[in-house]
Every structure is written in structure tokens, then in C-alpha cells.
Amino acid sequence: MSHRQTGSPTRDADTHHQAYRLIGGAGDAAFAAGLVNAVWYKCPVPRAVMKALMQRSDAAALRDTFIWYGLIVGSGGLAWLAWRANSAWAIPAFFLYGTLYCSPADARWHECGHGTAFKTRWLNDFVYQLASFQVFRRATVWRWSHARHHTDTLIVGRDPEIAVRRPTDWAALLLNVVALKHVANELRKMIGAAFGNIGAEEETFVPESEWPKVKREARITLLIYGVVILACAASNSILPLLFIGLPSLYGAWLYLYFGLTQHAGLPENVLDHRKNCRTIEMNPVFRFLYWNMNYHVEHHMFPMVPFHALARLHETVKHDMPPPYGSTLAAYAEIIPALIRQTRDPSFHVVRPVPKAP
């Protein structure tokens, strides 16, 4: 089902994209419209049921983390052997290694950032830092940007994590298949942060007490990359960068594939996660790599429920949710035409069949 908003004249792309800025964008208008830090719809869930769903455990996350790093080390070993043998198999081996290194890190960054993946707090923080490095994000900045994303999901001028802005910027999307736009932007800001410039927009959502941490993390991250580049120079080989650094680019395609399903094509400036998030049925391999973030409506509505309980939460609230998409491809069958339409008509958006209140 789709919908074209009325009374919203089409403007040029630049004007539209300016609205997304956190400074000088549409944030003030959103505030005036009561969309900022607003009350969002929540499906009714009995307290006892919710308490059971919120229970934390280290077991599932430890198991998955060991499997994940085991796969990274295993695929990295294969890639190294193929490289040493001058075999063309090095190409698919590095592709597998890079994909495992980078794309599941997006979901680990996300879940550990919420502090729900592990029961033990330091494990969340530790994996959060590792995953942030692997997916090339300023850890503390993105922790706070994600808090804003949850407060003001897809509120234009407030949410710093709107992945697809209108009208659709296809060049940006294509560049981000290998994270080029993302990494170029992050690297520039990381260098700035290392010299004490947190960034004007970042200063609007990261509290000043956190700025020293932002600087320290930027310096440590850049130091690590400096060592890797020195190792390349010393060994006269690109191999060190193929293992650390470049996977954040060539392994990013899968997290983009998963991540675009979350909100792309759905309406902005609505206060109901059932309207602006997608829940998708995924196969067990995808669910492992994506840490169950396919239950995205449920996650946004109840961010305290850990990844390993999201399937149970879905069963609990599905009667009050739009039907889930049957597969990732089924979601893309809606997303791609929607983004094509939004290229020329930024007011267009998909309308989800939200159950009526009893």
C-alpha cells in the first residue's frame, strides 16, 4: 500500500536535504508540531510478560560472539593462505572475511550500545568498542546519535540516523554499498575530533561531559590505523590493510542490505513505530548476522528487550502490528519502487496497514 501526501509541494533536492540538518533544518518546525521527544504508541503488554521479556543473559551473546569471531578468524586464515599461494581464491576469501568483519559488527554495535546484548555491563561496553571500530564509527558519538534516533525516529531535522533522505540520493546509496560516503565522512570527523573539534551538529546531541571521550577514542582509532599503514609500508604490501581497515569498506554491503529495510520508504514525522519501521521474517543465518534486528518495530517500541527475546516479543504483540514482510526480498520489492518514486516525488511514502484500535 502506498500514499502520496497532499498539500506538500515538491521542492528541489537541496531544499529538501537541508531540512534534515540538525542545525538550521526542520527541527524547530518539528518541535512546534509536537513531534520532538513526544509520546509514541506502544502496544499493550502486561507488566509480568514484559518483565520476563526484559530478562538479561550473557549466554546467548557470548555464544554468538565466540562464533562470530571464530568465523572471522577462520575466514581470515583462509584468505591469508590463498594470498600466500597467490591464488585467485583470495578474492572470495577476503570478501567473506570482510563481510564477516564489518557487517555483523553493525548489529553488535547497535545491541551493545543499548546495553542489552549481555547481562554484564563491561561486556556490552567492550564489544561495543570493538564493533564500533570494525564498522568505522566514532563510538561515543554514535552512542548518542542512536539515543536521539530512538527519541525522534525519522523526525526530520532531529534524527541524525535517517539513512535515506528525500529525494533519494542514489549516488550516496551506491557509494555506501562499500561505505565510501560513510567512511569519508567519518574519517574527516574523526580527524577533527582527534584535534578537539567534536563537530557542530554532534555538539547538539553529545553532552559536553562526553567530549573528552570522543577525542580520546578518535586518537586511539587513528593511531591504530596509522600502525596498520606503517605495517603496509614496512612489508611493502597492502595485506595488513586488507585485514584491518579496508574490510570496513568492502565488507559493508551486507549491513546496508539489512539496514535499509528498517525505515527506507516509510513515512517521516509520525509518532508510531508501526508506521515507520519494518519487521521482516528472516532466515536463521540472517538473524544471526543481524542479531534479530529484523524485528525492528518491536525493537523501537521496546528497546529494553534484548535481541534473544525479540522473537518472543513479536509473538506477544503481533496482533497489534502490521503483518511482517515474508522475506528481505519482499521488503525490497516495496523499498526500491518507493525510493524510485521518492526521487521525483519526495512527499511519497509507503503506508503500513496498522491495526485499528479496538
Next chain:
Amino acid sequence: MTQWIDAGAFDDIEEEDVVRFDHAGRTYAIYRVEGEVYASDGLCTHEHAHLCDGFVMGHVIECPKHNGRFDLRDGRALCAPVCENLTTYPAKVEAGRILIEV
């Protein structure tokens, strides 16, 4: 001037849980952990969210909105995105009733 006020029956709170209590235009969170009762402001110090919808883990209350955590005994902010401590209040149980000093 503070006063002790009745905040409900102790048995109405499950072990390791939190309930909301409103009084004189303010909202409070009342906790029961290991047989003891604790009280704090009812709203998170980060953004507008009722802590009664949060999750109690031992002596920690996690906010339902952004997963910020406080030590419910003294209100210390424990992790981002909460930076500001939570105000807590003396609480006790007498004859099965919860009393908080506000």
C-alpha cells in the same frame, strides 16, 4: 519541611520490580529489591520517560527509553545516556505500608 507519606502496600510490589506513585503533582518510582524498599523521582533525568516502565536488575533501574541506568539506592547515574544523578528519597515499610519521606 519533609514528611513521611503513605505510598501503598508493600505486598503490591513484586520482588525486584518498580511501580509508579503520584503525589502532590509529582511522580515517584518505588522499588522493591531483596525485601527492601527504595524510592526515587519517577522520571529519568535524561529525557521524559517513566522509570516505572523500566527494568530492575538488582539495585539498578534501567530506563525504558534509552537504557540509561541508575543505582536505585543512591540515584547515581551509571551509564550513558544518563549523566545526571536521580534524586532518591528515604523509604521504609511499617505495618505492611510503604512510607517515603518527601
